[in-house]
Amino acid sequence: MPTVTFLPSFRKTEVPKGSTILEAAQKAGFHMNVVCGGQGKCGKCSVMVRSGEIDFDREKYGDFYTDEEASQGFCLSCQTRINGDLRVLIPEGSLVQEQQILVDSPGVPLEINPAVWKYALTLSPPTLDDQSPDLTRLLWGIEKSGGPKEGSIYAPLEVIREIPKVLRESGWRITATVALVPGGYRMINVEKGDTTSHSYGAAVDLGTTTVVVYIRSLIDGSIVGTGSNYNRQISCGEDILSRVNYAKRGGLEKLQALAVESINAALTAASNSAGIDRDDVYEVVVAGNTIMTHILMGIDPAYMIEEPYVPVVRRYLTTAARRVGLVVGKNSGLFIFPAVSDFIGGDIIADILASGMAESNDISLLIDIGTNFEVVLGNRDWMFACAGAAGPALEGGEVLFGMRANPGAIEQVSLDLRTLKPSFRTIRNQRPRGLCGSGLIDLLAELLRSCIIDRTGRINTAIAHERIRQGRQVPEFVVAWKEETAIGKDIVITENDIKALIMSKASILAACQTLMNQAGIGREEIARIYFSGAFGNYINKDHAITIGLIPEIPVERVTTIGNGAIAGANIALLNRRKKRVIDEIARKIAYIELNADPTFMDEYTGSCFLPHTDLSLFPGVEKMLDQCRILREQS
C-alpha cells in the first residue's frame, strides 16, 4: 500500500492504491474542508502534491487553478487518486478552522426530576432459612428503600448476570440503578458499594457542524463537565444535503459511525473535564435536526428530502445508548428528540422547549437561523411552524469577503453618519480577514442608515466618497483598507453581497409574516421573539429589526436563547416530565409548507426591501431612518 506523508506535520498514513488524497487525509485525522461533499465542486479541499504519482484530470477541473498553481501541484484532494507514495502539503485554508462555539448555559430555571435513580442497599445474605433468590432480594431492597415496587421493575438478562457476583464480592453492599423507560422501570446497573453520588446524564446537541455535550449530575442538576467537537461528518460534505447525498451513495454506515465518533469524542472531553467515569453516565438525551438524528439511528434519510417530506418517526425514540455505539454506562438509555418534518427536527423541538413558549399563554415567535431557518409561532394551545432556505449569506457565505465566525472576522460595525468612516470589532481583536454574519447585519443596517444604499440595497454611486466605488462588476463599499487588514486586500461589501443578504433576510421575514397571516396575528400581539442558534447570540437586535430580518416589536422583548438544542436536551435530561411536553409539542405543531403557500411569494417580494415594502410594519425604524436622512442631508 502506498504511504502518504502529509506536510508540514509529516503525519503518515497508508491507503490502498486508487484511494483519493481526501480519504487518506481523513484517515490521517485531518479535518478537511469539504463543502461539496467530495464531488469536486467547491475547490475547498485543495492540496499541493509535492512528489509522487497521482491521477488528476487537470482539464476537467482546470477552472479551479491558474497555470502557476497547477505547476505547483495544486489539485482537488477529493478528485485525485493515489498511484504510489506521496508527499502532500495541506494548506491551512483546506482545513476546517477552529470556530467560536456556544457552550452557554441557557439559564432556564431547572426542575430536577431525572428518569434515573440510584439505590444504595445493604442486603442480608441468603441463608437456608431465607432462600429467596438474589434478584428478589435486590428488588425488595429497592422497594424497602422507597423505590418502585418489586414487581414493577424489569431486570434485563445482562444485569441479572452481574448480580450474584457483585452481591457476594461486595459483601451485600451494593448500589442499584433504576431508570424509567417507556416500558416502565428497568434496572440498568448493579455495582459494588455506595456509588449514589456518581449519577450522571449527558445532554447532546448533534448539529450538522458541531456536537456539544453537557454532563450533569442527576442528583442536583449541576453541570459537571462540557465538551464540544466538530461533527466529523463534515468531511463527507458541509451541508445537510451533501450528507444525504453521501448517504445515498452508500455512505450511511460511515456517516452513522462518524456521528457516534463525534459524540463519543465530545463525551470524552466532557467526562475528562468533569473527572468522572463515563460508565456513570446513565442517560443520554440527544437533540438534533431530522437528518442528523435519523443518521444517528442508522435510518436512511433519503426519503425525507423528497416530497412529501415525512420523517420516519414523529415521536421520540428511546433505545440503549450502546446499541448505536455510544460509550457510556452499559445499559444506559438513549433518548432522541422527535422530528416533525424534514426541516422541523428535534433541535427545533428542543428550542421550543427551552424557550418555554409551549407552556405559556402568550404568543411567541421563535426563529432559528442557519443556512436553513425555522420559524415557530404559537403558545401552549397551538403552534405553526415553517422552514426554508435563507441561503448562506447570513453566515458569511456567497459574500465576497464573507466568512464564518472565525478569528479575524468583523463581528460588529458602525458607520459615522457624517464621515461614513466605519469602526469595527473583530473576533479575538485580530486584524480583519472578512465579515461574519453579525458584522454583515450591522453593516447592512449602517449602510441603510447612512443612505449609502437605497432600500433595495443599491449603492448610491452619486455620493462622492473614497469608500464608495465601482468594483469589478458592481459598485462596492470599502469597509477596511488593505493596510488595516490581515489579508493584504481591501475588505469590501459589494452590491451583489448586499442583494444576497437582503434575499436571505427576506426569506426569514416572509416566513414570519406568512405564519402570522395564517394565524391572523399582528406584530402587536407577539409577546416575545426568541432567537436561537449561534447566529442569534451575537446579533445586534436593533439592527436585525432595522433591516427587517424580524418583525418590529420592542427590542427588549427579543430574547436570545443561544443554543436552544443543547438547552432543551438539558431540560429533558433533568426533568423527565418534560418528555411528555416534548411529544405534545411534536404533535401540536402544524407544519406549513412555504412553497405551497400562495401568499409566501408575495410576502417574500414585499420583504426584499429594507426593512419591508409595507413601511407601516416598521414604524420605529421609519422614524429613525427619517432622522438619519435629515442628518445626512445636513452633512
Add this chain to the structure above:
Amino acid sequence: MALKPLEIYKLLPKKNCKECGDPTCLTFAMKLAGGKAKPEACPYLDENAKTILGASTRPPVRKIRIGVGERAVTIGEELVQFRHEKSFFHEPGIFMAVTDLMTPGAIQERVIFVRDEILTRVGTDLRLNGIAVRSVNGSPTAFTKAVEAVEAVADLPEVLMAGDPAVMEAGLSVCGNYRPLLHAATSSQYWEMCRLAKKYACPLAIRADSLDALAELSGLCSAEGIENLVLDLSSLSLSEQLNRSTAVRQHAVSRKTPALGHPVCIDTAVSGLPDAALIAGVTKFGSVLICDDLSSASRKALLVLRQNIYTDPQKPIQITPGLYRVGSPGKDAPVLLTVNFSLTFFTLQGYLEASRVPCFMLIVDTEGLSVLTAVASGKLQETLVRDAIAKYNLSAEVAHKRLIIPGYAAPLSGRIEDATGWKVLVGPRDAADISEFLEKEWKG
C-alpha cells in the same frame, strides 16, 4: 370574508380526537380555511360553530346550471369581488343570439357555428357556450319554430328570450326538458314566469329598472319557490351596466343583500357597443353573456380574455415538460432551457419564433413556477436539468453540448455545468432580448 385558520381553530373543540381524519384540530382548521375540508367532518361542533362555519363556507353567489349534457353551463358559486382574492370559479356562458325572424337555415348556420367552432390555446378548447333565442315576432308559433330550428341541429344550452309568458311556454314546449334559462321575469308577469320555471324546473332570469326593485323581485320569486334566479343587468348605458354589476357582486359577497346573491346576465346588444359590453361583462361579474353575431377577431379575443380572467391566479398554467422545437432546428441549433410556467414558455416561444432562429426549448418541470420563483424556492435545480437532458435524449438531437439558461438562473450555471457536463451560456433575463442574444452570443 374567509376565516383564518386560527379563528376557525377557536371554534373547534380542541380535542385533537382525530375523528375528522386530521391529526390535530389546528390542521383541520387549516384545511377548513383552505376549503379542503367540510365542517361536517367534525362530530363535536356546537351549534354556534356550525352556523358560523357553515355560513362562511357557503358561496354567496348561487350556483346554477343551464342546459343538460356535456355542453351544460355551470355559473355562479363565486366567492370574491376581485380575482386576486382567491379566484373566479365559473366562466361566464357566452350565448349567441338568433331571432324568430331569421330563417331556419340562417338560425342553424349560427347554431352549427357555436356547436363546432373551437379555439385551442394552452391545451384548452375554448368555445362559445350556447344559443339565445329572441322572440321578436311576438307570436308563439314563430318562437316555437325558431326553437325547433335550434334543437334540430344541436343540444346546446339555451336562453329563451320572451317577455310574454305565452310565447315563453311555446318555446318551452320544445326544449323545456333541457333546462334553458328563461329570460326574463318582470314585476308585471313574474308569477306566470315562476309558474313556468317551476313546471319545467328551469332557471329564471329577472329584470327590473333599479337594483332595489330587482332585489324585491328576487324576493317575490323566492316566495314563489324559485331560487335558481339570474339577475339581468343589461343596460342602455355601459356605465350603468358596470355600476350595477359591481353593486350586485359587492352586496352578494358581503352578504348585505342576499336577494342579490345570484349570477348576472347581460344582453350585450342592448348598449349598442357589443365588444365593450362583452369586455365589461367578462371582467365584471357577468355569468350569462348574450351577443349577436361576433366577428372572428372579437370572438377569439373574447374567448382568450375570458380564459385569462378566469384562470386561478394562485395556480399558474403549466406546460408539459419536454423538448419543444421552434422551426426546424438542426444538429447545431441552440438549446434554451426554461421552466414550465405557461407565461414564460409562451413569451419565450413568441420571441424565438420572431427571431427566426430554429432552436430547441428544453422545458423542465418546476410545477408551473416562474424562473425567478423556481430559483428562489429551489425547485429549479441542476439535477432537474440533468434528468431532463437524459430523459429527452438531448445528446441525440444536437451535436454540441451548450445550453442557454435564463438570466435569472445564472446562480445555477456552475452547478448545472457540473451536473450535466454541458457548457452553460447565461441568457438574458428578459425574453425580449433573446433575439439579440442569439445573434451576438450564439452565432458570434
Add this chain to the structure above:
Amino acid sequence: MGVSTLSEWTGRIGELVIGATAKDGGTRSHSVTIGGEEDLPYIGIPPSGHRPLVAYELSDDPELWPAAATRFIGDRVHDTAEWVAHADREYQPDLIRLYLSSTRERNFSDISRIGETVESVLQATELPLIIEGSNDPAIDSAVFQKIGEAAEGERILLGTAEAGHYRSVAAAAMAYGHSVIAQSPIDINLAKQLNILLRETGLSPDRIAIDPYTGALGYGFEYSYSVMERIRYSALKGDSDLAMPMISSAIDSLVVKEVREADEGDACPTAVAWEIYAMLPATIAGASIVCVRHPLSIEPLKTAIAALWNGEPKGGM
C-alpha cells in the same frame, strides 16, 4: 333599501398633469389630467376623477416596430415628426407616446439626434407627450438629460424608471419639470418599492405614473390585470405609496402568435381586437392611460371608454 355600490374607501388617487400650454410655459394646445379617483374605476354616476386616456405609441426607429402597426402609416414612419403629425390629424389620440428606440442600437452615442427628434415632434403635434428614453446605464444619464432639456417646460411624462435605474430619469424629470413613468415587473410590492425609492430621491408623488407592466392578451395579461386591481384597491384603502395613476401598454399585442398568424383578411381586425380586449379591461382594472400601436384601435377604444365613463353613447334597442 337603496342598493348601490359600496364605497367604503378612505384613499384617493393623486392627480397627474401632462402637457403645458403657453400659459404654463409650454407649447401644447391643452394639458390633460389623470387620476383623482376616489372609487373603483368607472364606479359612481358620474365617476370620480378623470376619464382614462388613449395614447398612440410610435418609434423613432421603425425597424423595431411591429409591421402590423407601421403598415398603415406607410413611408411616413421614416420621418418621426411626419408620423406624429399624421397620427395626430388622422386618428386623434389623447396623447402621443414616443419611443426613442434608436437609443437601443449598440454603442449608441448620437445624443444630439435625440434632442433634434424631440424638438421636431414637439413641433409636429400640440398634444401632450409621453417620451421613452434609453435603457442602458452607460447612456441613460445623457439621454434623459437631453430629452428633459429638449422638452423643458412641456411637462412631458418621461419613461422609464425601473428599480435598477431610476436616479437618472428622476433627476432629469426634476431638473426640467417633467413627470416619470415608474415601471415594475407585474408585482404590487415591486411597484410600491419603486415609488418609495423615487419619493426618496425627492420626486414628488404627483409626478409619478405607475406602469405595472402589461402582458399581452393570452400572454400573462391576467397577471397585469390583477396587479392593477390590487394597486388600485390598496390605494383606495389608503396606501399613499400606491395612490398614483397607472399607465398600461400591452406592448407585445401586435407580435403575438394570434396576430402574426391571422389570415390575410383577418390580420387587421385581429390586431385591433387584441389591443382593445387588453386595453379596455386595463382601464376597468384601473389604468388611467392605455396605449396602442395600431391606429385603428384608437377610435373604438375612446368610444368604449366614454361609454363606460358617462354612458354615452347610449344603445338604442
